Amino acid sequence: MDTSLSSSIAERLHAVRTSMQAAALAAGRDPASVSLVAVSKFHPLQSVQEALAANQCVFGENRVQEAAAKFPPLRATHPALRLHLIGGLQTNKAREAVRIADMIESLDRPALVDAIARAADAEGRLPDLLVEVNTGDEPQKFGVPKEQADAFIRLCQQRFGASLRGLMCIPPAEQNPVPHFQLLRSMAQTHGLPVLSMGMSADFEQAIAQGATLVRVGSAIFGPRPALA
Numbered sequence: 434m435d436t437s438l439s440s441s442i443a444e445r446l447h448a449v450r451t452s453m454q455a456a457a458l459a460a461g462r463d464p465a466s467v468s469l470v471a472v473s474k475f476h477p478l479q480s481v482q483e484a485l486a487a488n489q490c491v492f493g494e495n496r497v498q499e500a501a502a503k504f505p506p507l508r509a510t511h512p513a514l515r516l517h518l519i520g521g522l523q524t525n526k527a528r529e530a531v532r533i534a535d536m537i538e539s540l541d542r543p544a545l546v547d548a549i550a551r552a553a554d555a556e557g558r559l560p561d562l563l564v565e566v567n568t569g570d571e572p573q574k575f576g577v578p579k580e581q582a583d584a585f586i587r588l589c590q591q592r593f594g595a596s597l598r599g600l601m602c603i604p605p606a607e608q609n610p611v612p613h614f615q616l617l618r619s620m621a622q623t624h625g626l627p628v629l630s631m632g633m634s635a636d637f638e639q640a641i642a643q644g645a646t647l648v649r650v651g652s653a654i655f656g657p658r659p660a661l662a
Contacts, residue, residue, distance in 0.1 A: 442480060443487035445654050446471070449637075453648065456638040467641055470517050470630070472651030475658050478503050484654065485511055493538075493649050495520030497530050505533060519601070519630075519649060521575035524548035528555060536561040538601045538630050541577045543585075546592055561598045563630055564589055566620065568613040569605035576602065579616070586624050599628025599646070610636045614643035 440448075449469065457464040472493040473481050481492060481503060490513045494500035497518065504516045515535040522530055522539050527548035530537055540546065540562050553559040564586050567576030577585045589597045600621050604613035614631050621629055621644075630647040632640025637648035652658070 442483040442654060445656075446484060446487045446489055449650055449653055452638060453641060456641040460642045462641070467645060468647050470519070470647055470649045471654050472519065472633075472649050473503070473655060474499065474520070474651065476651075476655045477659075480655050481507070485514070489654075491515045491517065493517045493519040493651070497522070497526040497533070501529060501533050517647075517649075528552040531556050531558065531560060534560045536563065536598070538563040539565045539575060540589060540597075541565045541567075541575055541585075543588065546589060550592060559593065559596050561628075562589065562593055562596055563599050563601045563628060564597070565601045565603075566617060568602045568616050569608065571605055574603065582620060583623070586620070586626075590624065597626070599626040599630065601630035601647075603633070604631075604636075611639055611643060614640050614645070618644045 453467055453469060454464040457467050468491060469489065470491050470493040471484050471489050474493065474495040494516065500516060500518060504514065508514055516533060517536045517538055518530050518534045519538045522537065522545060524544055527545065531549060531552035537560050541564065565576040566582045567574050567578055570578055600617050602613055602617045604610040617631055618629060628647060629645050630649060631645045632648040634650050634653040637650055640648055
């Protein structure tokens with residue numbers, strides 16, 4: 434896969450899409466069942482515009498403030514654009530997140546459930562939601578701990594109904610990600626959830642083999658994070 438910095442964003446997008454298609458076919462899956470979330474966090478508006486010009490419509494951002502500055506002005510000219518918030522979300526940012534996001538992938542605690550519910554009532558809209566599961570139980574990471582995940586997923590389903598679409602995880606960097614992907618897939622099946630957001634630049638092909646429906650790819654498309662980020 435050619436993701437060298439000498440290639441353009443359009444060329445790197447093509448390389449990622451080609452690898453995604455091959456991984457899906459190798460797993461006996463329809464390539465159309467897997468969508469690419471281009472993670473544009475910390476990258477400038479120009480990079481997003483280049484990706485849009487290459488027909489990429491779904492983007493992932495970590496910070497609500499950064500996403501709010503980049504994406505609302507683009508919607509008028511790109512009605513197919515979809516914004517996913519993928520970073521840990523503070524409760525005091527919930528209303529703005531609900532206002533601008535099409536999907537929030539980082540639901541992980543009851544206080545955030547309450548904040549999003551209040552924000553949805555105030556804004557008159559509710560984005561699609563994913564529960565983030567801390568499959569490695571890493572204390573420095575966001576996500577509901579594994580042993581609390583089933584009860585929390587049920588809580589979210591009771592509160593949000595069909596807007597709770599699925600699960601997300603970020604496996605420990607130093608571990609084989611496959612068991613984490615398998616755990617997330619099993620949890621999603623248990624709760625009848627169709628969306629699995631798992632896999633990043635280094636492991637999205639393995640995630641697709643394990644059933645990912647969303648893969649979050651940043652550096653392989655946009656290059657390294659800018660030095661000031």
